[in-house]
Amino acid sequence: MKIWIDGRIVGPEEAHIPVTDHGLLYGDGVFEGIRVYGGKVFRLDRHLARLQFSASAIGLAIPGGIDRVRAVVHETAAAFGSHESYIRLLLTRGDGTIGVDPTRCPEPRLICICCDAELYDPEHLAQGLTLVTSSLRRPALDALDPRVKSLNYLNSVMAKREAKLRGADEGLLLNAAGLVAEATVANIFIHRKGALRTPPTCDGALEGITRETVIELAGGLGIPAHEQSLSRMDLLSADEIFLTGTGARIVPVRSFDSQDIGTEVPGPVTSKLMAAFDELVERI
Ligand code: PMP
Numbered sequence: 001m002k003i004w005i006d007g008r009i010v011g012p013e014e015a016h017i018p019v020t021d022h023g024l025l026y027g028d029g030v031f032e033g034i035r036v037y038g039g040k041v042f043r044l045d046r047h048l049a050r051l052q053f054s055a056s057a058i059g060l061a062i063p064g065g066i067d068r069v070r071a072v073v074h075e076t077a078a079a080f081g082s083h084e085s086y087i088r089l090l091l092t093r094g095d096g097t098i099g100v101d102p103t104r105c106p107e108p109r110l111i112c113i114c115c116d117a118e119l120y121d122p123e124h125l126a127q128g129l130t131l132v133t134s135s136l137r138r139p140a141l142d143a144l145d146p147r148v149k150s151l152n153y154l155n156s157v158m159a160k161r162e163a164k165l166r167g168a169d170e171g172l173l174l175n176a177a178g179l180v181a182e183a184t185v186a187n188i189f190i191h192r193k194g195a196l197r198t199p200p201t202c203d204g205a206l207e208g209i210t211r212e213t214v215i216e217l218a219g220g221l222g223i224p225a226h227e228q229s230l231s232r233m234d235l236l237s238a239d240e241i242f243l244t245g246t247g248a249r250i251v252p253v254r255s256f257d258s259q260d261i262g263t264e265v266p267g268p269v270t271s272k273l274m275a276a277f278d279e280l281v282e283r284i
Pocket of ligand 1: 033156182183184185186187205206207208209210211244245246247
């Protein structure tokens with residue numbers, strides 16, 4: 001693992017933040033999770049645009065601007081040296097006094113971690129996940145807009161914890177209106193009546209870069225894909241369900257609220273998209 005912090009690239013034993021960083025004290029900050037495939041950073045411009053969106057949304061200036069962040073990402077990935085890696089980019093409010101007031105934090109802190117990409121057990125993922133509806137709801141857009149990728153992940157942490165306690169792999173979060181938002185750290189798609197459907201992000205989901213990539217790949221494969229508000233009933237009557245995210249890309253869902261989904265896992269459309277994604281990352 002290599003970490004860029006406070007202008008230096010160091011190993012994990014040397015990477016420290018002061019306990020007065022508001023990222024730690026209040027979850028005050030934003031982040032990105034990015035992959036490196038074949039030595040190339042996947043869709044870096046999209047990740048930087050989302051970081052900029054998240055930072056602006058919480059009134060956080062990017063020290064040195066987005067081009068400096070781009071250089072830091074490349075530098076850290078080069079120092080780690082692996083052709084297949086994972087990058088965690090963090091921008092915190094920086095050091096301040098105790099108390100939420102962000103105006104008392106003079107300088108945001110940029111951190112870039114580059115490490116091995118083996119985040120999940122591939123065999124387990126290929127079998128499909130069990131997904132259950134969480135009792136927690138995604139916060140409303142006027143509470144904490146889920147399109148902002150903030151360091152405040154307690155809503156997801158609690159939903160994941162609840163899913164695990166109930167013996168499932170993943171939790172599905174609905175919004176306050178009862179519409180499907182997303183899984184704890186992944187977007188959701190269903191396939192039904194010949195088309196892919198995914199909730200619009202204003203229903204309470206992050207603007208996932210894997211989600212966007214899957215919509216593009218579906219277009220190339222001639223599979224219709226629509227943004228559409230979904231209810232639990234849409235999921236229960238789906239032919240296929242899968243989740244998308246940077247870490248695991250496309251992950252089939254085997255059951256939803258204890259009901260089996262489809263007849264094979266991964267289903268035929270999910271398999272096609274998984275193969276197309278594999279091919280895409282081979283040729284970036
Ligand atoms: N939703 C949430 C809440 C997430 O944390 C993530 C992971 N970044 C996603 C969706 C998937 O987004 P992406 O495809 O950009 O990784």
